[in-house]
Amino acid sequence: MSTFASSPLARTLWYILKRAVQALVVIILIAVALFLVFYMLPANPAQLSCGKPCTPEQLQRVSAFMGTDQPWYAQLGAYMLGIFAGRTFGTGASAVVCSAPCLGYSFRLSTPVTTLIAQRFPVTASIAIGAAVLWMLVGVSTGVLAAVKRGTWVDRLLNALSSIGISSPSYLIGLLAIIVFAIELPLFPSSGYVAFSTNPLEWLQHMLLPWLVLALLNAAGYTRITRAQMVTELEQDYIRTARSKGVPERRIIGVHALRNALLPVMTLFGLDLGALLGGAVLTEKVFSMQGLGMLLLDSVTNLDLQVLVGSTLFAAALVIIANLIVDICYSLLDPRVTLGH
Amino acid sequence: MKKKSLALTAVAALTTLSLALAGCGSSATGLGGANASNGSNTQAAPTKGGTLTVLTSGTSINLDPASSQNLATTTGGMIHRRLNEWKVSKNGDAELVPDLATNTGKPSENGKVWTFTLKKGLKFSNGQPITSKDVKWGLERSFADTFSGGLSYHKQLLEGAQDYHGPFEGQELNSIETPDDQTIVFHLNQSFGEFDWVASLISFSPVPYGEGKNKDYGTTPVTTGPYEVKSNVPGRELVMVRNKYWDASTDSVRKAYPDSIVYKMSQDSSVAAQQIMAGSGDGKTSMLGDLVPPAQLAQAQANPAQKALLATSGDGALEYLAINNERVKDKRVREAILYATDREAYRTAAGGEIAGGYASTLITPGISGREQYDLYKPGKTGDVKKAKALLAQAGNPKLNLTLVATSSQTEKASAIQTALKRAGITVTIKTLDSTVYSDTVRNAGDFDLAISSWQPDFPSPYANIAPLFDSSQIGNGNMNESHYNNPEVDKLIAQATGTVDKAKALKLWAEVDKRIMEDVPVVPLIYSHNTFLRGSKVANFMIGTFPAYPDYLVVGLSK
Numbered sequence: 001m002s003t004f005a006s007s008p009l010a011r012t013l014w015y016i017l018k019r020a021v022q023a024l025v026v027i028i029l030i031a032v033a034l035f036l037v038f039y040m041l042p043a044n045p046a047q048l049s050c051g052k053p054c055t056p057e058q059l060q061r062v063s064a065f066m067g068t069d070q071p072w073y074a075q076l077g078a079y080m081l082g083i084f085a086g087r088t089f090g091t092g093a094s095a096v097v098c099s100a101p102c103l104g105y106s107f108r109l110s111t112p113v114t115t116l117i118a119q120r121f122p123v124t125a126s127i128a129i130g131a132a133v134l135w136m137l138v139g140v141s142t143g144v145l146a147a148v149k150r151g152t153w154v155d156r157l158l159n160a161l162s163s164i165g166i167s168s169p170s171y172l173i174g175l176l177a178i179i180v181f182a183i184e185l186p187l188f189p190s191s192g193y194v195a196f197s198t199n200p201l202e203w204l205q206h207m208l209l210p211w212l213v214l215a216l217l218n219a220a221g222y223t224r225i226t227r228a229q230m231v232t233e234l235e236q237d238y239i240r241t242a243r244s245k246g247v248p249e250r251r252i253i254g255v256h257a258l259r260n261a262l263l264p265v266m267t268l269f270g271l272d273l274g275a276l277l278g279g280a281v282l283t284e285k286v287f288s289m290q291g292l293g294m295l296l297l298d299s300v301t302n303l304d305l306q307v308l309v310g311s312t313l314f315a316a317a318l319v320i321i322a323n324l325i326v327d328i329c330y331s332l333l334d335p336r337v338t339l340g341h
Numbered sequence: 342m343k344k345k346s347l348a349l350t351a352v353a354a355l356t357t358l359s360l361a362l363a364g365c366g367s368s369a370t371g372l373g374g375a376n377a378s379n380g381s382n383t384q385a386a387p388t389k390g391g392t393l394t395v396l397t398s399g400t401s402i403n404l405d406p407a408s409s410q411n412l413a414t415t416t417g418g419m420i421h422r423r424l425n426e427w428k429v430s431k432n433g434d435a436e437l438v439p440d441l442a443t444n445t446g447k448p449s450e451n452g453k454v455w456t457f458t459l460k461k462g463l464k465f466s467n468g469q470p471i472t473s474k475d476v477k478w479g480l481e482r483s484f485a486d487t488f489s490g491g492l493s494y495h496k497q498l499l500e501g502a503q504d505y506h507g508p509f510e511g512q513e514l515n516s517i518e519t520p521d522d523q524t525i526v527f528h529l530n531q532s533f534g535e536f537d538w539v540a541s542l543i544s545f546s547p548v549p550y551g552e553g554k555n556k557d558y559g560t561t562p563v564t565t566g567p568y569e570v571k572s573n574v575p576g577r578e579l580v581m582v583r584n585k586y587w588d589a590s591t592d593s594v595r596k597a598y599p600d601s602i603v604y605k606m607s608q609d610s611s612v613a614a615q616q617i618m619a620g621s622g623d624g625k626t627s628m629l630g631d632l633v634p635p636a637q638l639a640q641a642q643a644n645p646a647q648k649a650l651l652a653t654s655g656d657g658a659l660e661y662l663a664i665n666n667e668r669v670k671d672k673r674v675r676e677a678i679l680y681a682t683d684r685e686a687y688r689t690a691a692g693g694e695i696a697g698g699y700a701s702t703l704i705t706p707g708i709s710g711r712e713q714y715d716l717y718k719p720g721k722t723g724d725v726k727k728a729k730a731l732l733a734q735a736g737n738p739k740l741n742l743t744l745v746a747t748s749s750q751t752e753k754a755s756a757i758q759t760a761l762k763r764a765g766i767t768v769t770i771k772t773l774d775s776t777v778y779s780d781t782v783r784n785a786g787d788f789d790l791a792i793s794s795w796q797p798d799f800p801s802p803y804a805n806i807a808p809l810f811d812s813s814q815i816g817n818g819n820m821n822e823s824h825y826n827n828p829e830v831d832k833l834i835a836q837a838t839g840t841v842d843k844a845k846a847l848k849l850w851a852e853v854d855k856r857i858m859e860d861v862p863v864v865p866l867i868y869s870h871n872t873f874l875r876g877s878k879v880a881n882f883m884i885g886t887f888p889a890y891p892d893y894l895v896v897g898l899s900k
């Protein structure tokens with residue numbers, strides 16, 4: 001008689017719990033590393049908020065207000081505590097309150113980091129998810145086509161195109177795409193972002209060019225990996241058996257071979273999508289979209305430690321979650337794979 | 342035809358990319374030929390109406406008068422009036438004119454007390470009358486720890502300011518008196534002849550009494566200028582529309598031609614410049630808020646129609662070689678460095694003639710009181726013989742100097758290195774990240790030479806000289822990068838600062854300029870030029886003698 005503890009559901013829950021604890025440890029380690037690195041930088045963030053000119057007394061006041069006069073471990077402790085209990089900077093009527101979960105406060109932008117992330121994430125998600133769907137569709141289908149037409153001109157052409165895609169820097173392709181398709185032939189807006197909730201059509205118009213650019217570049221890798229996996233799978237015994245049993249070729253390719261070939265593709269997809277959701281820096285920069293990538297970049301340039309830590313932790317969490325989802329998808333794609341084993 | 346155009350476009354984009362990746366920060370890079378036009382005379386006359394677009398790479402625009410460092414003639418000036426304003430012109434020096442006040446301020450008690458009287462009938466964008474209490478409140482807010490970061494000259498000058506932490510707990514700053522709604526009196530801790538200029542800074546803009554407690558007040562503040570803020574979304578867009586309570590008859594500076602002004606933030610400068618030059622989208626009615634990137638500048642220079650859209654400032658910010666006086670103590674060695682420096686090679690590295698004019702004084706062109714002089718006359722390429730002779734007098738020390746530079750200064754640093762080598766001075770270039778560079782030069786002092794530049798926060802000799810050479814400005818991120826500490830000069834600065842009689846003060850400042858150069862704490866290199874870009878329908882796009890930025894207050898659109 002099977003108990004709940006040994007049931008697949010319990011194993012899955014236990015697996016997710018273990019991964020969540022691991023993720024928490026990773027996130028804490030990232031936070032510690034960021035604070036350490038930042039503390040070692042020969043620069044004082046308070047100086048940027050001190051005003052011009054800046055007296056030693058004024059600098060001291062600003063440092064105390066921002067908490068940067070404390071040792072790094074005290075700053076780290078206050079930061080971590082703020083995630084659960086919230087934080088208050090300064091006192092009295094003009095004190096700055098950052099409610100829990102407080103991932104930090106940007107003194108430069110006068111906004112809590114959680115609000116910044118909430119504002120920026122939809123931009124990055126719009127870019128990443130749309131582009132990911134496109135590159136997955138294009139990459140996998142061209143990969144399958146190249147494998148099926150192995151050795152023909154189609155295969156060679158796709159191989160050449162994917163080489164170009166892999167070796168092209170996204171900043172260059174982005175700039176070229178804007179100059180050609182937004183400035184010379186004004187088919188798309190050159191820059192900016194319109195929220196889906198504001199105007200879905202304008203949202204789509206603004207997203208198409210970044211999607212196409214990102215998809216063009218990323219699909220190349222997927223074409224290659226899908227082709228390689230498909231070629232391997234199509235040479236397996238079970239495919240030969242299926243063919244000898246008269247299973248239609250379309251079913252052999254589309255169901256039997258592709259399903260197995262997709263496993264490593266899914267892993268790559270999870271990692272890529274997770275990383276991209278954490279910020280598509282170059283794409284956001286060239287298309288003037290204020291997503292998480294630009295937030296991260298600005299925080300480094302402006303010594304905005306709390307934004308840097310907050311958005312990095314958020315990005316790290318996204319990668320971890322994406323990986324977890326991939327693992328769960330693995331078990332769905334391949335019944336032999338069981339979570340926790 | 343179109344194919345050819347696209348191919349050219351692609352080449353331009355590739356050039357853009359390579360230059361962008363090379364990290365060229367200057368707007369003038371390797372172009373040869375100068376464009377000294379500070380606003381083309383071919384511009385059509387501006388008319389009332391329309392929407393002016395400003396394309397900027399900035400990701401947020403802080404409009405809080407307490408924490409903003411905006412110049413008086415750029416964004417902040419369009420929404421915030423202050424006690425005094427700057428009137429810039431193409432040829433003459435920048436002039437101080439009353440803005441909210443009836444005159445530029447009346448000094449008494451030898452410049453320790455300054456009294457301003459407000460014009461009558463002035464209103465905020467919310468319809469509330471502007472009183473002296475609002476000006477006082479605005480200044481008091483800037484002392485709250487929450488709102489630090491702005492132009493803080495007044496914080497060093499007002500009596501009792503050291504211990505003041507803002508008005509939000511009910512405390513007032515007693516050194517600002519408001520005997521009636523029109524009058525405001527400032528009590529200073531020292532005689533200060535240029536307090537009228539200080540009163541032109543954005544921190545002297547009123548905030549309605551009791552308002553602005555929240556840290557995000559600067560996103561959509563209550564305004565006093567011709568525009569109010571309709572929306573301000575960081576990273577995306579700032580929209581300014583007309584302030585119906587602004588009375589043009591009380592404002593001698595702002596022309597307020599456009600009906601609305603839209604700032605599009607987070608723009609890639611190269612893409613924005615292409616858009617303006619091509620006139621696509623809003624390009625014709627847009628201006629670039631940033632310096633023109635090198636690739637687009639080269640492109641525009643080669644095309645007469647696009648060249649007409651450029652405006653290049655005259656001699657502006659002082660670019661200088663800071664010599665760390667705490668480490669290079671012998672004046673003869675510093676003088677030898679000056680003679681060995683090849684300013685022509687430096688200017689070539691900076692972009693050629695368009696990069697700027699040769700500098701010899703510390704007070705920059707466009708600022709009243711500047712006297713043109715050249716104490717050493719080293720010539721454009723330097724005088725190596727003289728440099729060697731000075732080093733011989735100093736006992737031929739074995740000099741191995743560290744020149745710190747950011748990645749965007751590499752070529753300029755190499756020009757200095759090569760020039761100094763001619764006199765037997767070895768220079769090691771240390772390339773640093775800009776943050777580390779700032780800390781090294783403005784705090785730690787672990788360097789011998791550094792390339793820097795300075796444009797004062799307001800057009801006065803005080804703002805030109807004191808931040809760079811007063812010993813109180815060493816460290817804490819301040820600009821005395823040569824770590825120059827001469828008590829005699831400190832005294833002279835204090836004397837010139839405390840002189841209320843303008844003519845006498847300007848004469849004193851000219852003397853201070855020369856006295857400092859006698860010690861050679863820095864080597865003046867060039868007065869740099871800035872180049873900006875406008876759309877073909879942007880009119881009155883003009884750069885005055887100071888500051889080296891377009892005067893936003895007078896820009897309009899043509900039909």
